[in-house]
Amino acid sequence: MKRRKVPKLLRDKGGVSAVISNVILISAVIAVGFSVMAWTYSQSSVYQAQYENSVNSDINKLRERVSFEYVFYNNTAKSLSVYLMNSGQVSDVNFTTIYISNSSWRITFTSVQFTLKFMNGTSTAYLAMGLEGYFALSSVSLQSGNAYAIKVVTWRGSSFENTFVAQN
Amino acid sequence: MRTRLWHKTRLSRFRAERKGFSSIIGAIFMVIIVWILASGYFMYTLSENTVYNDAIRQKNMLESNALSESLQVINTTYVVSAANKVNVSASVTNMGSLSVQFGTLWAYASNSTYTGYGYSQLSNVNVYGGSTLSFSSNVTVQGLSGTSAYSFSSWLITARGNVVPLQKAILSYTTIVSSNVTQGIGSLMMDFQNFTYYAVTGNSPNYQLTPFPAGSSGYSVASGAGNIAFRVILTNLDQQQRQINLTSDSVFFSIFPTTPQQVRGSYWYIANVNSTGFVSSTFAPILLNYSIPEEVYFASSHPTVPGWNFSPISSSFTGTAPVNLALIGTQGGKPFGQNIPFVSIKIN
Numbered sequence: 001m002k003r004r005k006v007p008k009l010l011r012d013k014g015g016v017s018a019v020i021s022n023v024i025l026i027s028a029v030i031a032v033g034f035s036v037m038a039w040t041y042s043q044s045s046v047y048q049a050q051y052e053n054s055v056n057s058d059i060n061k062l063r064e065r066v067s068f069e070y071v072f073y074n075n076t077a078k079s080l081s082v083y084l085m086n087s088g089q090v091s092d093v094n095f096t097t098i099y100i101s102n103s104s105w106r107i108t109f110t111s112v113q114f115t116l117k118f119m120n121g122t123s124t125a126y127l128a129m130g131l132e133g134y135f136a137l138s139s140v141s142l143q144s145g146n147a148y149a150i151k152v153v154t155w156r157g158s159s160f161e162n163t164f165v166a167q168n
Numbered sequence: 169m170r171t172r173l174w175h176k177t178r179l180s181r182f183r184a185e186r187k188g189f190s191s192i193i194g195a196i197f198m199v200i201i202v203w204i205l206a207s208g209y210f211m212y213t214l215s216e217n218t219v220y221n222d223a224i225r226q227k228n229m230l231e232s233n234a235l236s237e238s239l240q241v242i243n244t245t246y247v248v249s250a251a252n253k254v255n256v257s258a259s260v261t262n263m264g265s266l267s268v269q270f271g272t273l274w275a276y277a278s279n280s281t282y283t284g285y286g287y288s289q290l291s292n293v294n295v296y297g298g299s300t301l302s303f304s305s306n307v308t309v310q311g312l313s314g315t316s317a318y319s320f321s322s323w324l325i326t327a328r329g330n331v332v333p334l335q336k337a338i339l340s341y342t343t344i345v346s347s348n349v350t351q352g353i354g355s356l357m358m359d360f361q362n363f364t365y366y367a368v369t370g371n372s373p374n375y376q377l378t379p380f381p382a383g384s385s386g387y388s389v390a391s392g393a394g395n396i397a398f399r400v401i402l403t404n405l406d407q408q409q410r411q412i413n414l415t416s417d418s419v420f421f422s423i424f425p426t427t428p429q430q431v432r433g434s435y436w437y438i439a440n441v442n443s444t445g446f447v448s449s450t451f452a453p454i455l456l457n458y459s460i461p462e463e464v465y466f467a468s469s470h471p472t473v474p475g476w477n478f479s480p481i482s483s484s485f486t487g488t489a490p491v492n493l494a495l496i497g498t499q500g501g502k503p504f505g506q507n508i509p510f511v512s513i514k515i516n
Binding site: 033055091 | 189190193194197200201204205209212213216219223224226227230234257271272274284285287289325327328329330331
């Protein structure tokens with residue numbers, strides 16, 4: 001009985017087109033699905049890269065640290081010399097804005113108004129890790145003997161503040 | 169029986185029905201895709217947050233290490249070893265557990281007419297936890313002179329960015345010639361090395377000291393019977409750091425043993441002299457702030473008070489004479505007086 005059922009099944013051609021069409025449909029669906037997945041991955045990788053850059057930027061900002069070594073005000077020349085050190089864990093520290101203020105007054109210096117220099121007087125764009133540098137601000141009128149706050153802002157957005165007394 | 173047959177019939181028809189089959193597969197596949205993408209992105213975000221949290225921990229550790237630095241500096245000395253150069257030496261004890269590396273030594277010098285500062289880059293100056301290190305370094309400070317008195321202060325910069333102040337010194341010279349009199353005798357210290365005299369030239373009201381500002385050694389005065397003036401450098405070392413004001417009654421007087429039976433005196437009262445050597449006709453009290461050396465001039469024949477202007481005086485006698493500074497004024501607003509017997513002079 002079984003021997004006659006198998007050859008009979010093989011000779012029966014009914015329903016073959018349905019099977020073939022289903023296989024084709026399933027293949028098409030799988031192909032389209034993979035292509036959609038690939039496209040989605042490519043789109044999300046762009047977003048992932050942006051997110052990674054944002055996180056790395058925040059991490060570098062955290063690692064920035066600047067220490068004030070000395071602030072000297074020349075009352076005759078009306079200039080303020082600020083000596084700093086990059087005591088953080090990231091290089092390429094530069095300053096974009098400087099604020100000098102007291103309780104009732106503030107003056108702002110942008111990056112075009114001062115030049116960052118190494119201690120030997122050589123101009124530099126950045127301070128690497130562990131290096132010291134200074135900048136001199138001119139046309140600064142301060143009251144001798146008064147205390148002022150100086151705040152420097154780096155290009156990564158970190159700010160560091162110190163206080164000093166203007167010498168006579 | 170009929171219900172079972174009905175369910176069997178419906179199930180067989182459902183199996184035979186081919187419509188919507190691909191849609192089901194597609195939906196399942198889409199769900200799988202979304203799940204894979206979401207889980208992948210979620211894991212990625214977690215990993216980035218982990219990196220960020222790790223960076224925060226490192227930052228906190230950095231700050232904690234910087235705060236834990238504890239240093240004690242003693243035995244600070246300053247010696248002006250050459251023009252424009254001061255040698256700073258001190259003993260540093262690391263009270264903490266972390267080793268400390270010093271990067272830069274700063275020095276600041278000042279007196280009544282000068283302020284200057286400089287720095288020195290230190291190399292391989294490390295103090296291990298609990299140990300003591302003695303160091304010495306030359307700092308270049310433009311304008312320093314080996315013949316003037318200064319007030320010095322200095323500080324060290326560590327590699328972690330901390331500032332470690334060294335104790336403040338009052339005076340420094342090429343040789344130690346100052347005398348501390350803070351407690352036994354009074355609050356004022358005299359600088360023996362920089363005791364000078366000048367000739368007073370000109371006419372009223374424009375009297376001038378010459379040669380100014382160098383002057384000549386006050387220990388041997390070639391008076392030539394002319395008017396003279398003396399300059400001393402005094403430093404207020406009051407332990408309570410009160411301001412001392414010297415009034416017009418302060419006097420520099422000398423006693424000449426002219427004969428065995430009698431002694432004679434010459435005296436010069438305190439006067440105001442400006443930065444170009446001109447003597448003021450009137451007198452304003454001279455302020456001596458704590459630990460700041462000040463130049464004080466004695467040139468007047470009498471206390472300069474309102475209605476009685478300055479007039480110079482010469483030495484009425486010659487020979488060797490001891491000199492006393494009788495200083496009168498106020499200290500912290502209260503009456504003050506100090507007598508400093510300090511030198512002997514010879515007037516020719």
